Amino acid sequence: MHDDVMDLRARNKQSTREAIGHAALRLAIEHGPHGLALVRVHDIATAAGVSARTYNNYFSSRAEAICAFQADQAARAGQALRARPADEPLDQAVIAAMIELYTDPEPDKAGLSMIMSTPELAGEALKAFTMAEGPLAEAIAARTGTDPARDLFPAVTAAAIAGAIRVAGRHWLEPGSTGSFAAVLRGALSCVVPAAPPAPPQDR
Amino acid sequence: MHDDVMDLRARNKQSTREAIGHAALRLAIEHGPHGLALVRVHDIATAAGVSARTYNNYFSSRAEAICAFQADQAARAGQALRARPADEPLDQAVIAAMIELYTDPEPDKAGLSMIMSTPELAGEALKAFTMAEGPLAEAIAARTGTDPARDLFPAVTAAAIAGAIRVAGRHWLEPGSTGSFAAVLRGALSCVVPAAPPAPPQDR
DNA sequence: ACACAAGTTGCGTGACGCGCACCTAGTGCG
């Protein structure tokens, strides 16, 4: 994988990326779902302490900048699952890994609500989740000993997991939501993740 | 629901929408994944026989226009499931409904490949699939007698179905793909859709 | 210490999204 330790350049780069992303999300929340168009690129860049041109070097759209945190978090899904002990059943490993990943900082309700209630941003968040599916599928394949090229199970399960997390987030935001995000997430994931791959019988 | 029969206006509207969408996809295929930026809005509008302004009345981005067919198709997912006999087990009903919906015209490999291999378009197709989740979840809830507001099962399953269809499409496009799209789709869906909701025991 | 690589910035350009006002065609009523 990529080196976990970054040199100065890489850390500065990540730092600016987070600064821009954070500023973008903050401004978006301030203006609300209906005032998204009023958040100018120039404002985001200025708030982050960089030029508008630099903003463009990092992100190609406002939505991408606002959802940068979601994207970075989703990118860690694969390694989160790999970090679980190999003898753990698939469903327990997935649930534990995702809960750990998505509750390290308890999700920001304001930010999440802003994103989910704005079509433009919701679409971008969707892309972010989907980005995680590839690595997740590989991790699942490695854990279950299935071949991603032949067997649909890893990729389908990864997609189902991403979908479950998405649904859990949406449900958690609703006013009548009961319990912590971890609880909702567990409930959602347990709907779709089997303890083991389905089809050893129908061997070729 | 919406009326299945449209008056003249609605049909003309749908007709122009399809004309624009078809022209957009055709031009996109001609230019290939790397030449997407060269497909001007003006070209699409002209090819469809409308003005650029009208194009904007229907779609707010090239990607949305190119994926119009995907969006329209996904929008029918809910009613496709409802059309299955009520006594059919959930998994069989879902598989039959989705196969019927997605193989009425056998998917266009060129178009699908173009969309899936272009990040911009793939993201839009993702949004299209997600649009179907709401109606799908309602149909599942109606069929299984669960309450969408309390139980996560319908929404999570709907998301899993959408993900499975997506994965099936991607897998079907790969060179080493074996069998018809219907077969791949069946395999993908059977990974995640249970015959019945999981938790009748823990009744309240 | 020096040369190279990477990141940031200002400028200029072409395209796009959208509001506004006008025109044309489908619809419903007396």
Place this chain on the structure above:
DNA sequence: CGCACTAGGTGCGCGTCACGCAACTTGTGT
């Protein structure tokens, strides 16, 4: 049968954005 009404299509114009280009600044390797 004709008339007002509504909805969709069009031309125009403005503000914003994405990106190529050519500098300048800062971290890296030898």
